[in-house]
Amino acid sequence: MPPIVEAFAQAAKNAMAAGFDGVEVHGANGYLIDQFLRDSANQRSDSYGGTLEQRARFLFEVLTAVCAAIGSDRVGLRLSPLNSYNDMKDSDPLAWTAYLAEQLNRFDLAYLHIMRADFFGLQKADVMPLARAHYKGVLIGNMGYTPTEAEAATTEGKLDAVAFGNGFLANPDFPARVKAGAAMNVPDQSTFYTPGAKGYTDYPTL
Numbered sequence: 083m084p085p086i087v088e089a090f091a092q093a094a095k096n097a098m099a100a101g102f103d104g105v106e107v108h109g110a111n112g113y114l115i116d117q118f119l120r121d122s123a124n125q126r127s128d129s130y131g132g133t134l135e136q137r138a139r140f141l142f143e144v145l146t147a148v149c150a151a152i153g154s155d156r157v158g159l160r161l162s163p164l165n166s167y168n169d170m171k172d173s174d175p176l177a178w179t180a181y182l183a184e185q186l187n188r189f190d191l192a193y194l195h196i197m198r199a200d201f202f203g204l205q206k207a208d209v210m211p212l213a214r215a216h217y218k219g220v221l222i223g224n225m226g227y228t229p230t231e232a233e234a235a236t237t238e239g240k241l242d243a244v245a246f247g248n249g250f251l252a253n254p255d256f257p258a259r260v261k262a263g264a265a266m267n268v269p270d271q272s273t274f275y276t277p278g279a280k281g282y283t284d285y286p287t288l
């Protein structure tokens with residue numbers, strides 16, 4: 083096993099030893115795995131580059147190792163077929179999504195978590211229905227869902243769950259506010275990705 087793949091498995095074991103319930107393998111947003119997956123970044127001419135199958139090889143090796151280390155029911159995966167963050171782009175995000183969603187069935191993961199949009203609005207496509215059609219396990223959606231849309235999507239069976247990002251950051255009591263139908267604090271984008279506690283721990287509760 084390549085040392086880098088072994089490092090993923092060891093990190094997962096460390097997380098479990100530290101008391102976590104599971105790990106989410108980060109295959110999104112231009113980080114290492116995503117750099118293999120998307121063809122704007124992957125310029126390799128060896129067996130880890132070229133076709134979609136070969137670009138996915140690194141992800142599948144990581145998932146195999148992490149699942150063997152801690153059990154597949156403790157492993158989720160996050161993907162971002164459209165996000166151009168970190169200069170990522172794929173020439174065919176729909177084929178990419180369909181292929182990966184189909185292939186991921188064999189890993190029997192706890193869930194697949196997909197970001198449905200692009201932070202910068204540059205790449206657009208309707209990836210979630212495709213993911214739903216090909217992936218047989220638990221599917222989580224993210225990016226731009228309101229609680230109302232999330233409820234509709236889960237009730238209609240389009241998704242099994244929705245992950246909230248900005249809303250949760252700005253509302254430490256987010257679930258209580260959703261239940262109460264209360265107004266939400268508006269996230270302050272100027273404090274995103276900045277150091278210090280401001281914008282992370284100082285939003286008021288109801």
Ligand SMILES: Cc1cc2nc3c(=O)[nH]c(=O)nc-3n(C[C@H](O)[C@H](O)[C@H](O)COP(=O)(O)O)c2cc1C
Binds near residue numbers: 227
């Ligand atoms: C301050 C901040 C930091 C974030 N850091 C990460 C990160 O490290 N990795 C990641 O994949 N997404 C990160 N995100 C993106 C969120 O996971 C999520 O995708 C985003 O907030 C969109 O979800 P939403 O539409 O529910 O707000 C971050 C978001 C914010 C606001």
